[in-house]
Structures are given as structure tokens and as C-alpha cells.
Amino acid sequence: MPAPTPVFFLAGGTGISAETLGNMMLQQFPTVTFVRRKIPFITSIDRARQVVLELDAAMTDSVTPLVFSTVSDQEIRAELQKTACAFIDLFGSHLDTVERVLHVNAAHDVGALHGVGDLRRYEARMKAVEFAMEHDDGQSLRNLENADLILVAPSRCGKTPTSMYLALQHGIKVANYPLVEEDFQTSDLPRPVRPYGAKCFGLLSTAARLSQVRGERRPGSRYAALSQCSYELRRAEALYRAHRIPSINSAAMSVEEIAAVIMQTLRLNGVG
Known part of the structure; x- marks a missing residue:
């Protein structure tokens, strides 16, 4: 070798x-x-x-x-x-x-x-990072109207790393919202993000990949079961389709590739 x-x-x-x-x-x-x-x-x-x-x-x-x-x-x-x-x-x-x-x-x-020489761009990126941290995984629902982008996805589909990359590299204010069990039982958008459908972008994965990632966190749990992952992904995809929310399968994509597709699709320019 x-x-x-x-x-x-x-x-x-x-x-x-x-x-x-x-x-x-x-x-x-x-x-x-x-x-x-x-x-x-x-x-x-x-x-x-x-x-x-x-x-x-x-x-x-x-x-x-x-x-x-x-x-x-x-x-x-x-x-x-x-x-x-x-x-x-x-x-x-x-x-x-x-x-x-x-x-x-x-x-x-x-x-x-790296944008440090331009104080305006640097401060915009740092504010975007603060926004992404505050609004990570649905922790805060305040000021969603100020978000440039809202990532919607089942748990462990790559919302957090994508949010942080877009904030740090491009100064884009990203909130990410995890789809939970009650969200899969209806065809409506979750109430907190419903007024902001035009800002939403969905992430998907493969059932096998999602099960593997979840299994590393909670091995042997229903949360990581292949059947549960498959069900959540099917329901999420149906939700995106019903509300014309653009989405991508992130399973085999790098965070840089995911970010580039999102920016192009939603025509987000960023600051850097």
C-alpha cells in the first residue's frame, strides 16, 4: 500500500x-x-x-x-x-x-x-453568529422576522453546522427549527415558523444515515430506529412539498455544498 x-x-x-x-x-x-x-x-x-x-x-x-x-x-x-x-x-x-x-x-x-480589515463585514458576521447561536434548534423563537433564513428539518439532519457556517462565513442570520413528533402529525407548517414560509429551507437525509448519526447519540433508542427515521423523513418531505419549501438531501454533502445550494436557491448574498 x-x-x-x-x-x-x-x-x-x-x-x-x-x-x-x-x-x-x-x-x-x-x-x-x-x-x-x-x-x-x-x-x-x-x-x-x-x-x-x-x-x-x-x-x-x-x-x-x-x-x-x-x-x-x-x-x-x-x-x-x-x-x-x-x-x-x-x-x-x-x-x-x-x-x-x-x-x-x-x-x-x-x-x-478574512474580512477583518472591513469592520462592517466583520461585525455583521459576528452578529450573525450570535443570532444563530440564540436560535439554534428552536431554543429561541424571538425575532424570527429578522432571520435571513430558517432551516427546518428533523433532528440531526445538519441544521446546526449549516447555520453556523452560513453565519460565520457569510454573515447570514439563520434560525433553525427542529421538526418534532407533533409536527409530523399534521400537514401544517409548525406555528412558530408559519408566517415565515418564504424564508424556510428544508434539510433531508437518508434513513440509514440519519439512523447511524442518531445511534451515536442514543444507541438502541426509538429515536435512532431505522423505521422512525424513515417515517420522519417521509413526513418532512411531504411537509416541504405541501408548502413549496425548497429542500435538499444533506446525507452526502459537505456543509460548504449545502450552504452554496441554499444561498443560490434563496438568492442570499451574505456579506463575505
């Missing part, structure tokens, strides 16, 4: 962008095993030199590590490119293209890459 390929994600900031973009590429190689490591906050030449030593130490005669970088500082980036590993620059060459098109030199500001 071939040795795993080391993968490094380098960044001048948190490394979220390097990880996201790099992993999008790695997903195209499902037969290859990767060992991933993120190295964030590379903000000096000295640190870059230390990182290059770490990268090159992972080289072997049979395996060449992959390095994905979103470092924006030109001097630091040039130092990192001295590695013997395969260096994929996710920032530099594309930034050069944008500079040529706009006829304006980039600021090379690390904070701006």
Missing part, C-alpha cells in the same frame, strides 16, 4: 481559505490517502524559513508533499516557494491577474483576506 501523501496548508492568517480551496482539489483524488496539516500565521521571513525546513523534512524518495498557500506577502511567499515540495500558490498568481485587470496594486493585507 502506498504511503500517504503529506499535505500542508500555509497561510498568513487563520488558514481557513487555504484549507477550503486545497481540500476542494484533493476531493478530486478519492483513491489517494492524505495526511493534512495546517500552518497558519506565517507573518515573517524567519517564520517562513522555519516552515520550509518543516516542509522539506516531510520529503521522501517516494513521496512529494503538496503545499497549498494563501500567503499574500510577496517576500514571505517568495521564501516559502524555496521548498522542494510541490508548491501550489492559491493567492499570488491570481492576485497578479486581478491587479492587471483593475490597474490597481493590491494592499497585500492579511486581515482583509
